Amino acid sequence: MALPRSERYATGVSLPLVQRLRSRDRAAFTELCHAHRDRLYGIAWSVTRERQEALDILQDTLTSAWRSIEQLQDDTALGAWLGQIALNHARMRLRSRRRKPAEAMDDIDAWYDDGGHRLERHTRWPRADDALERARMAQRLATLVERLPEDARELWALADVEQLSMQEISAIAGLHVANVKTRLHRTRLQLREWLAIELKGAR
Amino acid sequence: MTCRELADRVGVYRAGELPVAARASLLFHAWMCPCCRALLSTYDVTLALSVELAEQQVPEEVAREFDRMIERAMAPAS
Numbered sequence: 001m002a003l004p005r006s007e008r009y010a011t012g013v014s015l016p017l018v019q020r021l022r023s024r025d026r027a028a029f030t031e032l033c034h035a036h037r038d039r040l041y042g043i044a045w046s047v048t049r050e051r052q053e054a055l056d057i058l059q060d061t062l063t064s065a066w067r068s069i070e071q072l073q074d075d076t077a078l079g080a081w082l083g084q085i086a087l088n089h090a091r092m093r094l095r096s097r098r099r100k101p102a103e104a105m106d107d108i109d110a111w112y113d114d115g116g117h118r119l120e121r122h123t124r125w126p127r128a129d130d131a132l133e134r135a136r137m138a139q140r141l142a143t144l145v146e147r148l149p150e151d152a153r154e155l156w157a158l159a160d161v162e163q164l165s166m167q168e169i170s171a172i173a174g175l176h177v178a179n180v181k182t183r184l185h186r187t188r189l190q191l192r193e194w195l196a197i198e199l200k201g202a203r
Numbered sequence: 204m205t206c207r208e209l210a211d212r213v214g215v216y217r218a219g220e221l222p223v224a225a226r227a228s229l230l231f232h233a234w235m236c237p238c239c240r241a242l243l244s245t246y247d248v249t250l251a252l253s254v255e256l257a258e259q260q261v262p263e264e265v266a267r268e269f270d271r272m273i274e275r276a277m278a279p280a281s
């Protein structure tokens with residue numbers, strides 16, 4: 001049974017579990033697996049967007065955690081540590097998967113004139129309350145995401161798809177919160193721009 | 204505030220973290236500028252579409268496969 005989204009990302013964990021893991025308690029491993037399954041699967045799936053791959057990453061992550069639990073420095077950071085392991089496995093798999101090379105992100109200044117005015121006139125997007133149209137737009141967005149450089153795609157997946165907090169992403173990706181926010185915003189503007197171009201061309 | 208500056212601040216604004224004065228000038232600019240009104244609304248649409256790309260819960264077959272995996276891992280080594 002899946003936990004409500006709000007509870008899926010709780011990173012704190014009672015100390016005894018980590019201690020039991022260190023003493024190679026197999027029941028504690030089962031507990032760990034169940035407690036972190038949904039959250040880690042969410043991370044793996046949002047980054048790779050493939051079920052089988054996400055499942056493999058989940059398995060690799062938990063196995064790595066079991067093998068290297070001694071490396072966990074701060075017991076209260078178990079959730080973030082597992083997230084880091086999952087993200088690393090997801091990265092390795094993405095790299096071994098043959099993807100089209102990423103496209104360069106636009107220079108945002110090029111969208112504006114010297115006075116800071118937007119150069120291109122805006123066009124109306126299809127009404128987003130039509131379910132079918134919405135599904136089509138979401139599908140377009142999923143395709144556009146493939147163009148992003150790996151790190152941009154990762155942050156977008158964790159923040160905007162999985163809805164992890166900036167603090168969690170910062171802990172998992174090893175970046176300062178301010179850095180996560182800046183890069184994420186840059187990515188969102190780019191995706192919005194590509195989507196606008198696609199939607200204009202589609203009419 | 205220019206369109207360019209507004210674009211830089213949309214994320215902070217939507218996160219509710221823009222200071223009052225900057226927020227007021229952003230809203231004033233958007234009121235005057237159809238391009239930036241469109242940017243604000245389509246930025247929101249882009250975010251809303253991203254949320255829809257999530258799997259709402261772990262799929263049943265993944266959950267089953269996961270349980271089998273734990274069972275295998277827990278089986279005494281032979």
Ligand SMILES: [Zn+2]
Pocket residue numbers: 118205206207209232236237238239
């Ligand atoms: Zn403007």
